[in-house]
Amino acid sequence: MxxxxxxxxxxxxxxxxxxxxxxxxxxxxxIDTPTVFPTKLSSLQKLQLTLLSERIIPRTNTPGAIDAKVPEFIDMLVSKWHTPQERQSFIEGLNDMSTFCDEKFGNSLIDASDAQLDATLSEFESRASSQKNMDNDAIFPMLRELVVVGFFTSKVGVTQSQVQNHMAGQFIGDYPANNVERAFAPFY
Amino acid sequence: MQKLKYDAIVVGSGISGGWAAKELTEKGLNVLVLDRGRPVEHIKDYVTEHSNIYDLELRSYKPRELYDEEYPVQQHNHVFSELTRHFFNNDKQNPYDYNEDNPFYWLRGDVVGGRSLTWGRQAYRFSALDFEANSQDNHGVDWPIRYEDIKDWYSYVERYIGVSGQKENLPQLPDSEFLPPMQLTKVEQVMKERLAQKYTDRLLTIGRCAILTQSHNGRAPCHYCGPCHRGCMTGSYFSSQAVTLPAAIKTGKLTLRAHSVVEKLHYDNATKKVVSVSVIDALTKEKTNYHADLIFLCASTVASTQILLNSVSDEFPNGLANSSGVLGHYLMDHTIGISAMGTIPGFEQSYHFGNRPNGTYIPRFKNLGKQDAPFLRGYGYQGWGFRTDWRSNHENKEGFGKDFKQSLEQPGAWGVGLIGFGECLPRYDNHMTLSKDKVDRFGIPQVVFNFHWSKNELDMRDDMAKEAKEMLEASGAINITTSTHIHPGGGAIHEMGTARMGKDPKTSVLNKYNQAHDVANLFITDGSCMTSASCVNPSLTYMALTARAVDYAVKQLRRGDI
Incomplete structure (x- = not known):
């Protein structure tokens, strides 16, 4: 945890x-499994990813996933960084969500309302948590982690959704939490 | 025409080598420092110092294929990332004979300044108890020195480098010459008070570290950006680049040669001395012999011993200065692990400002004065109490959307943890040798390790988790998890021993001044000299031993005894 x-x-x-x-x-x-699976997301999948990312981290009084170019970041990770196994799980997971939305609401993900997108995400969240092992194959935790990391490590996420204080100049061990509107961004 | 003869040669420019260079040059010797790594210039080459995470293509994700292919060992260093990779060894280019079935992690730098750039900066004195430990329980051989022999040298180096910390008057952890301590966080202060209520035998104090809390010897205090291991333009933490090499350069007597791989030392049986050092240029592979009256091996525990084992002659067929046969043996490391962690509820009105590159410390409390634990020696804890952030908080939160996002934008619960550091017994069986058939790209035989934790370390590790859990409970923590996971040897990056000091030339390599029993002009002052390991971070002791050895060596040299 x-x-x-x-x-x-x-x-x-x-x-x-x-x-x-x-x-x-x-x-x-x-795990290097030989595969003829696609090595990147299709235009449709990128659009699906964009819509879902913004539902996970929406624009509020601070910018959201789209503002932070999270979909582009995830697209890059999927094509360049994922192992073939992870990429396959991710793309299959997106397809499963798409199929669910189609069947449940008669709407594809890209035509779905916000409520229908949220219902789709919730469905896959509960499927993942009901699995015995919260393994990397479940699409909801996999997608949510990519969106969260992508957002909070973006320039927008660091500077607008958190308080950037990398050159603090001093360390105060007991600092009033009320003095700051949001959390200080971690510096790695 | 390059100069081939110096008064002294120092092999290695890390924590020990930098100190040797400073002390030798300040005493007027012309010194050649050799480092196998590439040059790293202070400030200019800290290319990632204040880089933002969003400047990295993969952000916090690691380029796994590259790491598995070229850094299979170094990636086990927890500060190894794209922000520090340029300071570390490329395992593919510079391999050792890694045994997957019984792994030993040799985590090494490959730059001028060595691991002084990326070290943990924790600075603790060994105590009287530590120097007497071997003689008390008959593991290893007795140290040839006692705390009183090194006490003033600790003060000498501390005054120069600057060590921040809190005086505690503990016999098992002598105080240093302290700069003001860093502040505890609110919850660390609470832990300190609650532990003081429950226990009479232990306490929590701020970590003692080689980081400046005020201006010191021309260096600026810490600006609390946090990740020291990227390099520090203000030179606020101790590194060779910031502290010792500038002092040596100032004398005008230092020649620093990077990309210089030391192949072997040449011994002359007529004079019973090392007469020259054989160096391979890492870029051109050209070989050069450099001569000197005095040799300081400070290449790191494993690398220094590798050089000696590779320096064979008719007189020393098993490695230079190895008439005892113990060279390469008694390899030690610490056992380090997050013994317990949890969260402390309450205190949400308090936060912390700035990134403190230092934690808390709970000094050893077992087997002090009397044997009260079912294992020998002891352990201490480093720890922390900070508010968590989105990095851990997103994993245990349900949902998504506005509320989810806004909760991650706020500081999380107070997270606390205790990291046990356990002493490792010196054992003959734990050793390194040279491969009989594998060489590196310079033709130098590769290092082979054979290292196992003993029952004593494993028993101690269990006790660390048990006591840590109890202390977190006493501190009011909830959601406590414990761990007794143990890393392969070398994982603590506190490898020590292999050319130990001792009273008897038959059972040790070095005398009480870090001088080889067999070779009068050869001194070894890195971790290989250590006779026992204590449970505290060893770097400060290397510095003190180095300064002390140089003082002795130069006096002997001037007297004509070397």
């Missing part, structure tokens, strides 16, 4: 004095 951030925090405190073997279990295994 808190493990990943704690490890980052530990890394910051300890510098080079801790090995990542401590995070055994957090590491993704790369």
């Amino acid at each position: 808190l493990r990943r951030e704690f490890l980052k925090k530990a890394a910051m405190l300890l510098g080079g004095t801790i090995s990542a073997s401590v995070i055994a279990g957090c590491m993704h295994e790369s």
